[in-house]
Amino acid sequence: MSLALFRWSVILTCLFTTVAFAGESRPRRQKVKAAKLVRVEGGHRLHRDTATALERMATEATKDGLVLRVTSGYRSLREQRWLYEEYRRGRGNKAARPGRSNHQRGLAVDLVIGQRTSKRYLWLEANACRFGFRRTVPSEPWHWEYRPSSTFPPVVGFDCLGNPTRPPASPEPVARKDPS
Numbered sequence: 129m130s131l132a133l134f135r136w137s138v139i140l141t142c143l144f145t146t147v148a149f150a151g152e153s154r155p156r157r158q159k160v161k162a163a164k165l166v167r168v169e170g171g172h173r174l175h176r177d178t179a180t181a182l183e184r185m186a187t188e189a190t191k192d193g194l195v196l197r198v199t200s201g202y203r204s205l206r207e208q209r210w211l212y213e214e215y216r217r218g219r220g221n222k223a224a225r226p227g228r229s230n231h232q233r234g235l236a237v238d239l240v241i242g243q244r245t246s247k248r249y250l251w252l253e254a255n256a257c258r259f260g261f262r263r264t265v266p267s268e269p270w271h272w273e274y275r276p277s278s279t280f281p282p283v284v285g286f287d288c289l290g291n292p293t294r295p296p297a298s299p300e301p302v303a304r305k306d307p308s
């Protein structure tokens with residue numbers, strides 16, 4: 129191998145390694161511009177798209193006599209780091225690694241749920257997909273994420289769990305007409 133060729137192969141190897149490494153270690157796009165954050169219920173902040181969808185969902189829930197309360201919305205890297213450290217120390221709820229949480233993008237929202245059998249939780253399970261929300265962490269029934277591009281509304285007449293939204297119509301009694 130000539131010296132020139134050797135040099136080139138070293139340069140190319142370095143370049144390739146750098147690119148591959150950058151691709152692997154590059155964190156997912158987490159930052160959300162402050163201008164895109166809006167205040168929601170409870171003083172929390174969310175991405176404006178998430179906030180709009182949440183407001184629509186909350187309005188619908190109100191019609192069914194339920195109030196949706198937010199306990200956590202957007203988190204800065206610093207806040208996520210603190211929560212993660214607390215979790216690692218055995219305090220507080222499970223928290224994603226800093227840079228890996230959709231709370232940092234303003235797309236995740238934690239709601240007051242109560243038990244998994246609570247009316248509020250059952251309502252969300254049956255309706256949240258209509259507004260682009262879905263659960264992404266099986267162990268956290270309070271954690272909902274706004275993912276409209278991959279969350280689909282149910283077929284008309286069914287809820288998000290595939291259950292019919294109306295009881296099946298009972299057959300109309302047939303009025304018999306006696307021939308006169």
Ligand SMILES: [Zn+2]
Nearest residue numbers: 236237238271
């Ligand atoms: Zn959460």
